[in-house]
Amino acid sequence: MDEARPLWATPLQFVFACISYAVGLGNVWRFPYLCQMYGGGSFLVPYLIMLTVEGMPLLYLELAVGQRMRQGSIGAWRTINPYLSGVGVASVVVSFFLSMYYNVINAWAFWYLFHSFQDPLPWSVCPLNGNRTGYDEECEKASSTQYFWYRKTLNISPSIQESGAVQWEPALCLILAWLLVYLCILRGTESTGKVVYFTALLPYCVLIIYLVRGLTLHGATNGLAYMFTPKMEQLANPKAWINAATQIFFSLGLGFGSLIAFASYNEPSNNCQKHAVIVSIINSSTSIFASVVTFSIYGFKATFNYESCLNKVILLLTNSFDLEDGFLTVSNLEEVKSYLASAYPSKYSEVFPQIKNCSLESELETAVQGTGLAFIVYTEAIKNMEVSQLWSVLYFFMLLMLGIGSMLGNTAAILTPLTDSKVISSYLPKEAISGLVCLVSCAIGLVFTVEAGNYWFDIFNDYAATLPLLLIVLVEAAAVCYLYGLRRFESDLKAMTGHALNWYWKAMWGGVSPLLIISLFVFYLSDYVITGTLQYQAWDASQVCKNTQPRSWAVSFSTWAAVKRVRFHPELPGGLCPLRPLRQGQARLEGMAPEELGGAGTGVYTGVARTEPGTERGTQEAGLHLLTQQRAAHQCFNNLDSRITAPGLRVSLGCPCTDTLIKKIYFLRKVIQLTNLDFFPCG
Incomplete structure (x- = not known):
């Protein structure tokens, strides 16, 4: 143990650091979405159960390891067993991946914060077109808030292959965000310990202000009634339990090494068990509280x-x-x-x-999560409030504090193992190491400010940390219980804190929590394989949903499917479509006329679709997607000239209207196995 190791000034600083790290953007923009998707108040049942059997025990485990070993993730696991150094290295790598893209959210928050002082708010109205005879066509098809997000903020490209240039305004905001992070971590626990008071407490002040304002908005009770009305049938939905476990796991920030790093700066006698319970309860309570605020505003919208x-x-x-x-x-x-x-x-x-x-x-x-909730739905509601500039400033300042608080923990997970290393620290002072990490992360993060950067952001956000973190925490629990030995670890904790482990912690660490992690790991792994090709949401100015594949190296588990289906995103009319593939050979058409497939004007399609304003949302049935286009599809069906003689033969679509309705589309009167077909669009 290093006697000169810096310490938190008070135990309260440590608690605030953990709260600031754990309470982040996921509490504001993902938990309300899960409540909305899985039965409102009934979702709290699996959520609180998973908190008890997964979140709280694993949080205590990481805090106890950090406080006992008094080192960052690499050194802590090397001390437990020399062969476990890779677990710490994996945590550092995952944290570095996260740091590359997570601070981009803070850059967007800065961008919106700067624009919040304008009157009117720039996302409240559509801009005029080039000849100033009307509004911009893309903005009219979508909405002013969507237009400001996709065109003014991201200037997003039609696909991930069209990278485009770096957008200098978001890039400057990213540099500013990293500069702020560097200033907060410059002096280690000395500076971070003071900043966390602000990043931990200010979001609650803003949430309370928003709650008071939200409850006075017209229609707020509609949103609250929707949230608290339980749909008990959702308790039988396995996805509700899986998402509850996932939300607890990632909301607490397990596996990154941040909690181990924070706890390593504690006094050895610190009661980390009490602090683990406090942080877990505050984190979950914040999620519920933020949902009340969100649904009151959502009801108004x-x-x-x-x-x-x-x-x-x-x-x-x-x-x-x-x-x-x-x-x-x-x-x-x-x-x-x-x-x-x-x-x-x-x-x-x-x-x-x-x-x-x-x-x-x-x-x-209409269920929305992530950036769609933070930068589209919330801004849609804010622009309709009185004194909208004030509410916009408060909201985006709160987002910025939540993001910075999470970044403090994330950078600590990287810096603590590096500064603990005598090889590195002997050549570079702590301030230089911090600056180098921030500089490298910022430079790589500029990739997410190009025109296709948001597509890469989504891919990294969805796939970069999910499976690795589950595997890391699983190995952590197994290492403590079965390599280091649960009895030995219990005696260490008793010697440090004076408190013995009760049966609850032993049962959770030794069996229940690892089994839950294994279940989550198997679910996500099988979901990647069964779902097929990993895809992303693409925005196009002409409202075209593109079925574009990500780069092969971006994710590990990628399989090709012969048939794709398009499902329309309910909150983003026409423009942004999540694309999910079908397994090969799943779709068949049993020689039915359009009238038999759901009424006049209904056609069955696969491939890429273009939607017009007012088009009804498609529905998925037996692997086929039905699109209503008011007689256009029926006419297109009658004009279609499809020539198919064998699998693998090229299909020519001789339908003049499909180019404006659906590209790569065909309607078949015979039973056809959709395998190895090459498609040629009309015209």
Whole structure:
């Protein structure tokens, strides 16, 4: 043990450092999404159970290892067993991967924060087109908030292959974010210990302010009712339990080595068991609290959109049937619609396609997570608030503090093992090592500021740390319990803290928690294999969903599927489509006419689709995706000239209308196994 090792000034600094690290963006933008997806209040049941049997025990394990060994991840695991040095190295590598892209979120928060002082907010209105005769076409097809995110912030390219140039404004924000991180970690625990008071407490102040404001917004109760109304049938959904376990695992930041690094600066007698319980409970409570805030604002947004939709329908019917102003209201809308349909059937049939289906429930069911929630949905709600600039500044400042707090822990996971190394520290002072790590991470992070950078961000965010972290924590638990020895570790803890391990911690470390990690590992591994090709969401100015594959080296588990399907993202109309492949040979068509496949105007398609404004969302059924396009698909079906004689033969699509409806599409009257077919688009 190094007697000169720096220590936290007080145990409270250590607790705040752990809270600042654990309570991050996932608490704000992922947990509310999971509540929305898996039954509202009923999701709390698997979530709290997983906290008890997985999150809290593993958090205590890492804190105890760091405090006992008093070294970073590499040195701590080398002390336990020389063959376990690789576990610490793996933690450092994963933390370095995370540092490369995670700070980009802080750069985006800086970008939005700087623009929050404008009046009006730049994402509240669409810009004019080139000749200033109307609004920009891309913005009109999407929305002003989507346009500002994808075009002004990211200037996103149509695909990952079109890298584009570095966007200098986000790049400058990234440099600023790394400069801020460097200043916070410059003096080690001395500087970090002071910063964490701010990064840990300020987000709660903003959340409380937002809660008070959110509860006073029109429609907030609709969102809260949706959140707290349990759907108990979701308890039988295995994905609800898997996602609860995953959320607990990654929210606490297990496996990165950050918690081990923080605990290594504790006094040996520190009660890390008590602190593990406190941090776990505060982290989960923050997730629930943030969900209340999110759903109150989400209810306001959903109600606003619902009432705006109704007002558009009222205006349309009033103008179409020359009704008196004020005659048609929300309360009598359905009654008047029924009367108009029966009294003026021909005229109503002409107007009917323009009448939108307004539903508050569908607005509330629109599930969004990640950057879509933080930079699109929230900004959509903020722009409709009074004094929107104030709420925007508070919100993005809170995001920045959450992101910086997580980065402090992430950089500690890298720097602590490096500064513990006598080989490196003998040549470079601590400040130089910190600066070098920040400089290298910032330089590599510029990749995420090119036009295709957001695609790489999504790939790294989804795949860079998932499986490695599960494997790291599994080895950690096995190493402590079966290599170092649970009894030996128990005696070490008793000698340090004066508290013996009870049966709960022993049972969790020795069996329950590792089994849960193995289950998660098998699930994610099988999901990669079964799902097939790993893909990403692509945005295109013309609203085209592109089925583009990521670079082969970006992920490890990638299989090719012969048939792809496109599923439309509900919250991003027409523009952004998550693409999920089918297994080879899964899709077949049993020689049915369009009318038999779901009514007039319905066609079955695979491949790449283009959607027009107003197009209904597709649904997936028996491996086929059905797209409604109001008679266009039916006409296209009749005009189609498909010539197929054997598997592997090239198919020519002689349909003049498919180029504006669907590329790489075919409709087959015969039973066809979709294998080894080459497609040629119309025209």
